[in-house]
Amino acid sequence: MPVNLYDSANEMGKAIRESGEFTGLKRLFDEVNNDPTARETFENFRNLQMQLQQKQMMGQEISEQEVGQAQQMVALVQQHPKISKLMQAEQHLSKVIAELNQIIMKPLEELYGNPDQQK
Amino acid sequence: MPVNLYDSANEMGKAIRESGEFTGLKRLFDEVNNDPTARETFENFRNLQMQLQQKQMMGQEISEQEVGQAQQMVALVQQHPKISKLMQAEQHLSKVIAELNQIIMKPLEELYGNPDQQK
Numbered sequence: 001m002p003v004n005l006y007d008s009a010n011e012m013g014k015a016i017r018e019s020g021e022f023t024g025l026k027r028l029f030d031e032v033n034n035d036p037t038a039r040e041t042f043e044n045f046r047n048l049q050m051q052l053q054q055k056q057m058m059g060q061e062i063s064e065q066e067v068g069q070a071q072q073m074v075a076l077v078q079q080h081p082k083i084s085k086l087m088q089a090e091q092h093l094s095k096v097i098a099e100l101n102q103i104i105m106k107p108l109e110e111l112y113g114n115p116d117q118q119k
Numbered sequence: 120m121p122v123n124l125y126d127s128a129n130e131m132g133k134a135i136r137e138s139g140e141f142t143g144l145k146r147l148f149d150e151v152n153n154d155p156t157a158r159e160t161f162e163n164f165r166n167l168q169m170q171l172q173q174k175q176m177m178g179q180e181i182s183e184q185e186v187g188q189a190q191q192m193v194a195l196v197q198q199h200p201k202i203s204k205l206m207q208a209e210q211h212l213s214k215v216i217a218e219l220n221q222i223i224m225k226p227l228e229e230l231y232g233n234p235d236q237q238k
């Protein structure tokens with residue numbers, strides 16, 4: 001019997017919320033946010049990252065000074081134990097979610113992805 | 120007890136595959152593909168659409184002739200009963216999937232979306 005798609009999505013959301021990947025990320029996120037120095041360092045890093053991404057998207061040139069600043073920031077956050085753990089957890093969850101997405105979208109991939117097999 | 124994320128994604132994919140939205144789309148897709156004229160018309164339309172999108176993404180100008188050609192194509196596929204039904208079904212499923220995605224990603228939305236509430 002077909003399952004209701006919205007019920008199924010709610011279960012999937014619940015599974016993510018209860019997963020070790022998500023609860024671990026949330027704990028690390030809180031640890032950074034509850035440490036004022038870590039929080040500010042991380043926010044500065046994110047802001048710079050977004051600024052540079054926006055410049056790139058708009059085709060604006062990124063100066064050598066900005067590249068240097070970004071590299072210093074990366075080195076700084078990578079050396080910070082709380083922030084580096086948080087960033088690793090974020091990257092891991094992103095990877096997991098990309099994999100889940102591929103699994104979920106398989107029916108559409110099969111419908112559109114192999115036109116040669118649709119004889 | 121936490122559910123395995125990959126099991127949950129497999130169930131979600133199965134729910135999509137069995138949904139009326141997907142099986143209906145698949146039926147319409149096959150109807151178009153099994154009708155040589157409809158198939159060619161639809162492929163020409165998709166190809167033109169992709170060409171114009173690529174031009175836009177690369178910042179190239181789209182000529183008045185191309186705009187006119189695209190408008191004629193849209194009128195043609197909208198008048199074709201099989202193709203217009205397929206396109207409606209595609210648009211509907213896209214909308215449903217966007218909604219499912221929002222439901223699934225709610226935990227992350229809550230973690231990142233409301234920084235003011237994270238005191």
Ligand SMILES: [Ca+2]
Nearest residue numbers: 030033237238
């Ligand atoms: Ca917090």
Ligand SMILES: [Ca+2]
Nearest residue numbers: 118119149152
């Ligand atoms: Ca077919």
